[in-house]
Amino acid sequence: MPAESLRFDAVTKAYGDTLAIDRVDLSIARGSFVALVGASGSGKSTLLKTINRLIEPTSGRVLLDGADVACGPAPALRRRIGYVFQSIGLFPHMTVAENIGIGPRIAGEPPADVVALLELVDLPRDLAGRMPDALSGGQRQRVAIARALAPGAKLLLLDEAFGALDPVTRDALGGEIRALHDRLGLTTILVTHDMAEALLLADRVLVMQAGRIVADATPAALLNGGGGDAAQALVAVPRHQAERLRALSA
Numbered sequence: 001m002p003a004e005s006l007r008f009d010a011v012t013k014a015y016g017d018t019l020a021i022d023r024v025d026l027s028i029a030r031g032s033f034v035a036l037v038g039a040s041g042s043g044k045s046t047l048l049k050t051i052n053r054l055i056e057p058t059s060g061r062v063l064l065d066g067a068d069v070a071c072g073p074a075p076a077l078r079r080r081i082g083y084v085f086q087s088i089g090l091f092p093h094m095t096v097a098e099n100i101g102i103g104p105r106i107a108g109e110p111p112a113d114v115v116a117l118l119e120l121v122d123l124p125r126d127l128a129g130r131m132p133d134a135l136s137g138g139q140r141q142r143v144a145i146a147r148a149l150a151p152g153a154k155l156l157l158l159d160e161a162f163g164a165l166d167p168v169t170r171d172a173l174g175g176e177i178r179a180l181h182d183r184l185g186l187t188t189i190l191v192t193h194d195m196a197e198a199l200l201l202a203d204r205v206l207v208m209q210a211g212r213i214v215a216d217a218t219p220a221a222l223l224n225g226g227g228g229d230a231a232q233a234l235v236a237v238p239r240h241q242a243e244r245l246r247a248l249s250a
């Protein structure tokens with residue numbers, strides 16, 4: 001297996017005159033945890049969706065494990081990629097176990113090991129028979145992650161996946177995802193508008209602005225003032241909050 005998991009080669013996506021993605025070149029190492037940060041409308045979701053072909057680029061190409069994702073059937077590609085987004089999308093008429101097992105079942109593969117997957121995302125196994133509407137938001141998001149990983153995906157794409165959660169659950173789940181990433185040797189891309197979350201969880205932070213990647217730095221470099229103006233403007237937000245809290249408690 002090459003050390004590179006993903007490569008974007010001059011990927012562009014235009015909607016009329018709007019360039020949602022503007023010639024992005026990017027390489028993502030296998031096993032890395034990358035945060036993609038930027039204001040609303042900067043192109044984060046569009047870039048993520050070019051990986052699993054929910055969006056086809058206007059030009060350029062995306063390579064996964066060295067092969068163009070545009071070659072071959074999209075369903076097979078998507079089974080290799082766990083994808084979790086904010087509006088969860090559990091099937092309301094299916095139990096937790098049925099939701100988790102849906103990918104392998106549709107593909108005609110051996111059934112998912114639901115008990116192991118529940119354990120993986122730290123849910124009690126007696127939740128298997130519950131319906132989604134009898135779960136908390138955090139539990140539902142854990143089920144969504146278990147479902148995303150059920151087909152044995154090694155690439156995990158999270159698009160504002162914690163956005164609808166309360167801050168305590170969000171913080172806990174973020175840490176658990178990072179632990180899961182390390183344990184399973186995943187390659188993870190976390191889209192978030194929260195720079196603090198990006199700094200705390202990722203190995204590498206990419207900042208998007210108007211369809212381009214304008215900063216690419218480690219959390220340590222960003223905290224030491226690196227990454228350029230756009231990145232520093234985002235780092236300033238949690239830093240000012242921390243300073244104000246410290247002043248209040250002094």
Ligand code: ADP
Binds near residue numbers: 040
């Ligand atoms: P983000 O996820 O960073 O908030 P998006 O990737 O959703 O940003 O959107 C990037 C840009 O592309 C925005 O200007 C958005 O309005 C535009 N865009 C996204 N999807 C469409 C679409 N289906 N049709 C037209 N414009 C779109």
Ligand code: MG
Binds near residue numbers: 045
């Ligand atoms: Mg988005």
